[in-house]
Amino acid sequence: MMKRNLMLLALLAMALIVLAACTGTPDTEDDDVGQSETDAEPTAAEVNAEPPPDEQEEDGAVDGEAAEAEAEAVTLTFWFEGEAPATVTIFEEAMSRFEEMHPGVTIDVLPMPFEDMVRTMPLALDGGTGPDVATVPPVAVGTWLYAEAGHLVDFTDIAAEGGWLENFDERAIEINNAPFEGRVYGIPYEWTGVGVYYNQAIFDELGLTPPETMAAFEEIMAATRDAGYLPVSVGALDAWPLQHVWSQLAHTNMPYDGLLALEELDPEASYNVPELIEAGEKIVEWTEQGYLDPNMLSTSFVDANNLFINGEAAMNIGGTWVQADFRQAGFPVGFFRTPPMNPDLPYHMGGFTPYDDLVVVAASENRELAVELVGYLISEENMRFFWEEGLLVPYQFAEIPEARDQLQVDIFTAMQASGPGHYEGNCCPEVQQTIWVKMQEMVSGDVTPEQAFVDIQEVYEEFRAAESE
Numbered sequence: 143m144m145k146r147n148l149m150l151l152a153l154l155a156m157a158l159i160v161l162a163a164c165t166g167t168p169d170t171e172d173d174d175v176g177q178s179e180t181d182a183e184p185t186a187a188e189v190n191a192e193p194p195p196d197e198q199e200e201d202g203a204v205d206g207e208a209a210e211a212e213a214e215a216v217t218l219t220f221w222f223e224g225e226a227p228a229t230v231t232i233f234e235e236a237m238s239r240f241e242e243m244h245p246g247v248t249i250d251v252l253p254m255p256f257e258d259m260v261r262t263m264p265l266a267l268d269g270g271t272g273p274d275v276a277t278v279p280p281v282a283v284g285t286w287l288y289a290e291a292g293h294l295v296d297f298t299d300i301a302a303e304g305g306w307l308e309n310f311d312e313r314a315i316e317i318n319n320a321p322f323e324g325r326v327y328g329i330p331y332e333w334t335g336v337g338v339y340y341n342q343a344i345f346d347e348l349g350l351t352p353p354e355t356m357a358a359f360e361e362i363m364a365a366t367r368d369a370g371y372l373p374v375s376v377g378a379l380d381a382w383p384l385q386h387v388w389s390q391l392a393h394t395n396m397p398y399d400g401l402l403a404l405e406e407l408d409p410e411a412s413y414n415v416p417e418l419i420e421a422g423e424k425i426v427e428w429t430e431q432g433y434l435d436p437n438m439l440s441t442s443f444v445d446a447n448n449l450f451i452n453g454e455a456a457m458n459i460g461g462t463w464v465q466a467d468f469r470q471a472g473f474p475v476g477f478f479r480t481p482p483m484n485p486d487l488p489y490h491m492g493g494f495t496p497y498d499d500l501v502v503v504a505a506s507e508n509r510e511l512a513v514e515l516v517g518y519l520i521s522e523e524n525m526r527f528f529w530e531e532g533l534l535v536p537y538q539f540a541e542i543p544e545a546r547d548q549l550q551v552d553i554f555t556a557m558q559a560s561g562p563g564h565y566e567g568n569c570c571p572e573v574q575q576t577i578w579v580k581m582q583e584m585v586s587g588d589v590t591p592e593q594a595f596v597d598i599q600e601v602y603e604e605f606r607a608a609e610s611e
Contacts, residue, residue, distance in 0.1 A: 214246040216508055218515060221252050221276040223259040223498050225444055228466030232531045239527075240518050247511065255443075256382060260284070260571070267293040267503065274506040275515055277498040278328070280318035281568035285328040285499045290321075295502040295513060297326045304517055314496035314536035317562075328499025329520055332463070333534040335479075335494040335557055336386045339450065339458045339465075342474035344371060352478035359481045363433040366456035374428075375455035377446030378438035378585065381578035384425070385566070387434075387459050388581060389492035391421035393563045394482035398490045405569045407606045414599040417484075422584055422591035424483065429585045439586060461493060462553055465532055469549065477552040479560060491560035496536060570605045573598065 222233055230253045237249040252273070254262065260283040266272035267288060278284040288294050301307050306329070307315060314330050338352075338359075345351065348369055353359040363373040378384040393401065396417035403411035428434050435441055435449070450458040451471045458468075459480065468475045479491055500519055502512045518524055525537035532546045534553060545551045567574030580594035589597070 215248075216246060216511060217248045217250060218275060218508055218512060219250050219252065219273040220515075221254055221259065221263070221273040221278075223254055223256060223277050223279065224463060225253055225255050226447075226464050226467050228470060229463055229533075232466060232528065232533070236519060236524055236527065239524070240515055243518075244511075249515070255380070257380070264288070264291075267291065267505075270505060272503050272505075274508055274512040275500065275502055277331070278501055279568070280328050280330065280496065280499045281565075283568070283571045283574070285318065285501060286321050288501065289327040293504055294327045295504050295509065297329060297502075297513075297516075298324070300513060300517075301326055301329070306517060306520055309522065309538045310520070311536040311538055318496045318499055328501050329516065330496035330499055330536055331519060331528065331533075332497040333494070333536055333557065334462045334497040335491045335553070335560070335563070336390055336459065336461045337477055337479045337491065337553070337556055338374075339460060339468055340476050340478065341450070341453060341456050341471075342476050343453075344369075344456045344473075345476070352476065353481050355485065356481045356483055360433070363428070363457075364431070367432050372435055372449060372455040373433045374435070374457045374459055375441070375446040375449040376435050376438040376459065377441050377443035378435075378582060379441055379445075380443045381582055383443050383446065383460065384438065384581045384585065385577055386461065386493065388421050388425055389563075389566055390459060390480035391424050391483050392418055392566065393490045393492040394480065394487060395421050395484045397487060398561060398563070401490075401564070401566065404566065404602070405564060407569060407609060409606070412599055413602055414595045419591050419595050421483065422581075422594060425581070426584055426591060434585070439582060462534060463497065465549055465553065469532065469547070475549050477549055477556060479556040489560050490563045491557065492563040493565055494557060494560055494563040495565075570602065570609075572605050573602045576601045 220233075220237065222230060224230070230251065234251050237251055241247050241249060256279070259278065263272065263276065263278060263284075264287060268291070272293075278288065280286070285294070289296075297306070307326075310329075311333075314333065315326060318328050318330050319326050340352065344366065348365055350362050350365060353362055366373045374387075376383055376387060396415070400411070400415075400417070404413065425434070429436075435446065435455070438446070441449070446455075447458065447460070447464055447467055449455040451468060453471070453473060458464075465475075465477075479489070482489060500516045502509065502516055506512045520537070522537065522539070525535045526539070526543060528535050529537075529539075529543050530546055532550050534550070534557070545554070565574075567577045576598050580589060580598055583589040584591055584594050
């Protein structure tokens, strides 16, 4: 019995030693230094004693806070319509700022090409899925369609209560929400337009300056071609960038009321008119002259941008949403509006309109937080951040912040000297798709401009008739 008791005591002593080692004091510089009375090993009673009530409550509070934080962990999905990497980065930075203000919140940003967005979004929403927040085109293949189907949060009262739109340009809100009779379902975060970006280094090398006339523009294209540069890079594989080239010409060769009538499904409006056909003929002429990328039908939007960024192309006819990417080029980049085909018409810049809408999906499981995110994105703080990054925001600052660079000044100046414009076919998905295909067929020689616009008008009339029933 004594031997057994001694063994038990030995085991207890060993256990106390191990326990003391696990909860011992921090290391000292000299392992041989003895422990002070305050550092002495705890007794068995001390080891087994309950912590003081205040410490128990503190530990419980910490555990409770951790559990609460874990419970509040939320992930919002954000679908971004567009592929311009630098602009995606700007949005990701804005999301990071929101996340810092909301511990436990994560925002997944998913960039999506235009074609994928207009195909995927309606299917997702109709299926009860999709993002929490998105940027979508403010047209019949975007905000208008989704709102009519009941898929979007109505911002009207929310915006009024939060004072969201007190400093917003009313034109931007009205243009993008035109069909809703005073209701607001989408809020644009940027003004856009389409014009000509140019490589300032190449222009300086060849003694060129931004043109004011179409004749001067074509002389520049010829000069850059003869110097061994690609005059204008175009990503016609994606089709819509080529439409933007035609759109610029159309906006300066046809009275704007005629273009607007097409979007409004006016019974008298027609695509099969000389002004629009002439704009198509000009594109074919530029292709034959070698002014446009001869490989454009196999060149994507991103690849065409890279041809410009890499210094292989002297110019790029593109939208203002690519300016952030073009700032990554190793040369100064300038911008000018596309010279007019008909200088006697008032100038309208194609695509000079509010850009994509910020929308919240009504079925979002985190709807309140999603609405708060949109409120932050259109706040003065974030609008100032977007402006400083070079975006042309519709927020009306009490004092306009300093422009980021000369490129932003060039774009802003071109817009101020232009009337509004739009993107042809936005009214009607089938018509827009037909325009894209016919643009590709024109430059490939598979169809003449005359026949192309006969085909476009036929689809337009079918759509207009169906809408009137």
